[in-house]
Amino acid sequence: MTTAAAPTDLLYSEAEEELRSAVRALLTDRCDAKSVLDRAGTGRPHDPALWNTLAAGIGAAGLLVPEKLGGQGASHREAAVVLEELGRAVAPVPYLTSAVLATEILLGCDTAEAAPLLRELASGSTVCVPAVPLTLAPGAPLPAAVRDLGDGGLTGTVTSVADAVAADVLLVLADTGLYAVPAAAARLTPRIPLDLTRPLATVTLEAAGGTRLADAGTARAAVAGALLSGAGLLASEQLGLAEWCLTETVGHVRSRHQFNRPVGSFQALKHRLARLWLDVASARAAARAAADALATAAPDAPLTVAVAQAYCSGVAVRAAEECVQLHGGIGMTWEHPAHLYLKRAKADSLALGTAGHHRGLVADFAELPAP
Amino acid sequence: MTVITAEHLLTRVQELLAAHPPAGTDRGAFLRARFDAGLAWVHYPEGLGGLGAPRSLQVVVDAALEAAGAPDNDPRRIGIGLGMAAPTILAYGTEEQKRRFLRPLWTGEEVWCQLFSEPGAGSDLAALGTRAVRESGSGDWIVDGQKVWTSSAHTARWAILIARTDPALPKHRGITYFLCDMHDPGVEVRPLRQITGEAEFNEVFLTGVRIPDAHRLGAVGEGWAVARTTLMNERVSIGGMRIPREGGMIAPVAAAWRERPELRTHALHQRLLDLWVEAEVARLTGERLRQQLVAGQPGPEGSGMKLTFARLNQEISGLEVELLAEEGLLYDDWTMRRPDGVDFTGREAGYRYLRAKGNSIEGGTSEILLNIVAERVLGLPPEPRDDKDLAWKDLSR
Numbered sequence: 136m137t138t139a140a141a142p143t144d145l146l147y148s149e150a151e152e153e154l155r156s157a158v159r160a161l162l163t164d165r166c167d168a169k170s171v172l173d174r175a176g177t178g179r180p181h182d183p184a185l186w187n188t189l190a191a192g193i194g195a196a197g198l199l200v201p202e203k204l205g206g207q208g209a210s211h212r213e214a215a216v217v218l219e220e221l222g223r224a225v226a227p228v229p230y231l232t233s234a235v236l237a238t239e240i241l242l243g244c245d246t247a248e249a250a251p252l253l254r255e256l257a258s259g260s261t262v263c264v265p266a267v268p269l270t271l272a273p274g275a276p277l278p279a280a281v282r283d284l285g286d287g288g289l290t291g292t293v294t295s296v297a298d299a300v301a302a303d304v305l306l307v308l309a310d311t312g313l314y315a316v317p318a319a320a321a322r323l324t325p326r327i328p329l330d331l332t333r334p335l336a337t338v339t340l341e342a343a344g345g346t347r348l349a350d351a352g353t354a355r356a357a358v359a360g361a362l363l364s365g366a367g368l369l370a371s372e373q374l375g376l377a378e379w380c381l382t383e384t385v386g387h388v389r390s391r392h393q394f395n396r397p398v399g400s401f402q403a404l405k406h407r408l409a410r411l412w413l414d415v416a417s418a419r420a421a422a423r424a425a426a427d428a429l430a431t432a433a434p435d436a437p438l439t440v441a442v443a444q445a446y447c448s449g450v451a452v453r454a455a456e457e458c459v460q461l462h463g464g465i466g467m468t469w470e471h472p473a474h475l476y477l478k479r480a481k482a483d484s485l486a487l488g489t490a491g492h493h494r495g496l497v498a499d500f501a502e503l504p505a506p
Numbered sequence: 507m508t509v510i511t512a513e514h515l516l517t518r519v520q521e522l523l524a525a526h527p528p529a530g531t532d533r534g535a536f537l538r539a540r541f542d543a544g545l546a547w548v549h550y551p552e553g554l555g556g557l558g559a560p561r562s563l564q565v566v567v568d569a570a571l572e573a574a575g576a577p578d579n580d581p582r583r584i585g586i587g588l589g590m591a592a593p594t595i596l597a598y599g600t601e602e603q604k605r606r607f608l609r610p611l612w613t614g615e616e617v618w619c620q621l622f623s624e625p626g627a628g629s630d631l632a633a634l635g636t637r638a639v640r641e642s643g644s645g646d647w648i649v650d651g652q653k654v655w656t657s658s659a660h661t662a663r664w665a666i667l668i669a670r671t672d673p674a675l676p677k678h679r680g681i682t683y684f685l686c687d688m689h690d691p692g693v694e695v696r697p698l699r700q701i702t703g704e705a706e707f708n709e710v711f712l713t714g715v716r717i718p719d720a721h722r723l724g725a726v727g728e729g730w731a732v733a734r735t736t737l738m739n740e741r742v743s744i745g746g747m748r749i750p751r752e753g754g755m756i757a758p759v760a761a762a763w764r765e766r767p768e769l770r771t772h773a774l775h776q777r778l779l780d781l782w783v784e785a786e787v788a789r790l791t792g793e794r795l796r797q798q799l800v801a802g803q804p805g806p807e808g809s810g811m812k813l814t815f816a817r818l819n820q821e822i823s824g825l826e827v828e829l830l831a832e833e834g835l836l837y838d839d840w841t842m843r844r845p846d847g848v849d850f851t852g853r854e855a856g857y858r859y860l861r862a863k864g865n866s867i868e869g870g871t872s873e874i875l876l877n878i879v880a881e882r883v884l885g886l887p888p889e890p891r892d893d894k895d896l897a898w899k900d901l902s903r
Contacts (some may be wrong), residue, residue: 145794385884398888405880413810420790445783494779506770
């Protein structure tokens with residue numbers, strides 16, 4: 136593992152910065168902390184109007200989809216920038232699940248049956264989520280919870296399916312292949328999630344009918360590839376989230392006075408925040424490297440993604456925990472949005488593989504075997 | 507004004523190589539010719555080793571000359587001259603000073619050291635007490651005091667020196683900056699043996715050292731501003747260098763892990779993976795900074811890289827000693843040496859562990875650097891302080 140890494144572009148292009156500005160302007164306008172908080176309390180956190188503008192208006196849902204299939208023909212680099220902004224706003228939209236995971240599965244299938252659904256996803260008119268647990272990690276064995284009973288249809292139970300309550304279509308991995316199942320054909324049991332902005336449900340299929348999109352081998356490879364992309368891009372969501380926590384905390388300690396001076400003038404706090412800034416700057420490099428490796432299909436993409444996930448999960452959680460702590464009593468209230476970020480950060484650290492799981496992958500890729 | 511391009515520089519390189527073929531040219535003669543051709547540091551002015559070209563094009567020149575087998579000027583050995591003395595002389599020197607000092611500095615014919623830190627003034631550098639008193643009549647300065655942590659003092663021909671010229675002023679205001687001849691009477695260099703056993707640094711005793719006023723850099727009493735230029739350049743050491751994946755301190759640990767399965771334990775495996783990931787992320791962060799510099803959009807990450815590498819070097823070298831089990835109880839050699847520079851790779855794990863302890867102290871302690879990040883990058887308020895307006899002579903010490 137002493138070979139030099141391939142040239143990696145770790146900066147943001149002008150086009151990426153323009154995309155960022157558009158997404159950020161939309162979120163500033165329509166996804167402020169108060170409205171996210173208000174929706175989160177209802178158990179139906181998603182804002183369909185916001186999704187429509189983001190997905191169809193800005194075209195963010197189709198970034199990964201080629202133009203010939205109605206998408207933007209962009210890459211993981213652009214999708215990563217969108218996720219940074221969504222993380223910064225803890226935006227309750229099914230972007231990671233529909234525009235990244237489901238889209239990548241359908242792209243990975245590359246079948247005629249998948250194409251029409253891909254067009255709908257790219258336009259943002261349909262929300263489609265994979266019926267797999269949010270904790271399913273790249274490199275882990277794929278679940279075999281759903282069986283195809285032939286005339287009896289698809290039968291099985293999948294737990295912890297993210298954004299299922301917002302979905303029009305579920306992508307179901309069964310023993311015989313991949314199926315598109317209308318959400319109405321499944322029984323959804325919402326669970327109470329730690330992260331109020333990304334709802335979870337148990338999906339129960341009882342002889343459900345669906346459209347077969349790919350055979351079992353193709354389906355499993357497509358899901359494995361999508362999990363890799365999803366994990367790599369989740370690092371950008373974690374980066375954006377951590378940046379918000381750092382910025383918000385720095386702003387707070389500059390203005391909050393105790394002991395007749397700004398709290399932020401105490402060296403103990405300054406050093407903590409300086410260390411956190413270093414962590415966030417490092418997380419940016421790691422997340423950018425993962426996005427670029429996925430965009431260029433670099434041979435070391437699996438390693439770069441594992442490194443990004445092993446690193447960025449911890450930074451996001453640390454940033455959110457520091458945000459709560461350094462806001463003092465204010466940070467413990469429901470009214471202040473810090474808790475939304477902590478809950479998202481902690482849930483993200485379980486999503487698509489824990490840091491420990493990804494360190495295990497690093498051990499494999501870097502040839503540093505366990506005893 | 508013509509903009510100098512990479513093509514233009516490559517033409518110059520070919521002309522230099524044609525006039526002075528590396529194979530048949532004396533090393534010193536080649537380096538002098540390279541300086542005179544403006545290819546030493548291309549962003550410096552013409553006549554002073556450069557061509558006023560964009561700094562980012564230096565890599566083009568370096569790569570072309572390296573490919574041609576041309577001798578280099580060994581930046582590691584003369585790092586203080588290149589990284590600290592040169593940019594300060596360029597910014598504050600008289601024309602005569604620039605012409606006198608920059609060429610032999612760059613070719614390495616004259617090695618430089620830095621007489622800044624003192625036993626009583628390290629992190630609080632502006633509290634320094636070395637005195638420079640102007641002799642009436644000659645106008646020369648007579649310097650008395652003690653400096654410490656001076657690397658290369660035993661090989662240096664010249665030093666950059668800051669000394670107090672007015673103790674009645676507050677500490678930042680009564681300082682003046684000088685260029686000191688290390689061969690002058692009254693300059694005594696003593697090796698300072700360190701925890702590694704070697705003496706990489708020195709103590710320098712200055713007793714009645716006479717410095718002509720022509721070797722003053724910048725105005726009398728304005729030395730702190732000049733010194734800040736030096737210190738800022740000291741910390742911009744990251745940049746052109748590309749580190750390969752698994753380069754640096756993680757390399758010997760990873761190699762030992764692969765080659766010696768009998769040393770592996772589960773607890774060490776977790777720590778190794780943690781640090782491997784952090785080292786890779788630090789490499790990417792440095793690479794991102796490098797790309798920002800090349801693109802002409804320097805980010806604040808530079809202020810943080812030294813902090814990251816100091817911490818990682820210490821944790822990784824500590825892990826390495828533990829991994830080696832019984833061998834970790836041993837040390838390669840306690841003989842007192844006076845090396846030209848630091849060599850992490852030429853020594854064994856125990857040396858790396860002990861030497862890395864200096865990474866969070868030298869060139870600004872990690873605590874001071876964290877303050878700098880907090881105040882200059884994050885905009886947090888400074889600590890309240892009561893030494894700014896007091897005369898230096900009235901400070902407690």
